[in-house]
Amino acid sequence: MQANLIARQHGLSEFCSAQHLYNLISRDVEREIVPACQNLGVGVICWSPLAGGMLSGKYQEAKTPEAGSRIAQRAKMEVPRFWHERGFRVAAELSKVAQRIGESPQLLAMSWLLGAAGVTSAIAGVRSVDQLLQSCSAVNYEMDPSVWSELDELAHYDRGYPADWVASNAAQFLDSER
Numbered sequence: 001m002q003a004n005l006i007a008r009q010h011g012l013s014e015f016c017s018a019q020h021l022y023n024l025i026s027r028d029v030e031r032e033i034v035p036a037c038q039n040l041g042v043g044v045i046c047w048s049p050l051a052g053g054m055l056s057g058k059y060q061e062a063k064t065p066e067a068g069s070r071i072a073q074r075a076k077m078e079v080p081r082f083w084h085e086r087g088f089r090v091a092a093e094l095s096k097v098a099q100r101i102g103e104s105p106q107l108l109a110m111s112w113l114l115g116a117a118g119v120t121s122a123i124a125g126v127r128s129v130d131q132l133l134q135s136c137s138a139v140n141y142e143m144d145p146s147v148w149s150e151l152d153e154l155a156h157y158d159r160g161y162p163a164d165w166v167a168s169n170a171a172q173f174l175d176s177e178r
Helices: 002-009 035-042 051-056 075-082 084-103 103-115 131-136 145-154 164-176
Strands: 017-021 043-047 119-123
Touching: 002 017, 017 035, 035 051, 051 084, 051 103, 075 103, 084 103, 103 119, 103 131, 103 145
Parallel strands: 017 043, 043 119
Antiparallel strands: none
C-alpha cells in the first residue's frame, strides 16, 4: 500500500497486482492483504490454489507424503503449509461436498477461490493436460452460491481481531445506539 501511495504522489506507475498464497486451507491473506488490495484496486493472483495437491482429493491423512508425489518432492515447504490437521480436515470435507454434488474437489477448490472477494486469477501448477483442463474449467463453472458458502464455512478461518470482534459485537453496539 505504501509503495502505491508514494508512486501515486509522484506520478509513477503503481503495482496493479500481487501474488499471494491463498486457498481453502491457507486463508490468512484475508486478514489484511486482500482488503488492502481491494482498497487500492490491486488484483490478487493466488498461487498454490490446490494447496500442493491437498485440495485435489488425491491425498488422504498420512504421516508422510507418498514418495514421488509433488508434495513429497517439495516437502520442506509444502508439508508445514498444508500437511496438518486443518489441511486434512478441509480436504476431507471438500471431497465430501464434491462427491455429494458430483463434481471434483479440484474444480470446487478452484471455483471457490476464483469466487472469493478480490481474487482476479490463480496460478495452477499442473503435471498433465487433464489437470490443466480441470483447473481451467473452474473459470466457467457456475457454483451454486449455497455450495460456495458451504465451502467457505467448512474452511472457516479465524480472521482475528478486529474482524472477529466486530462480527460478534457490532449488533450489540448498533442496537444500543438506537
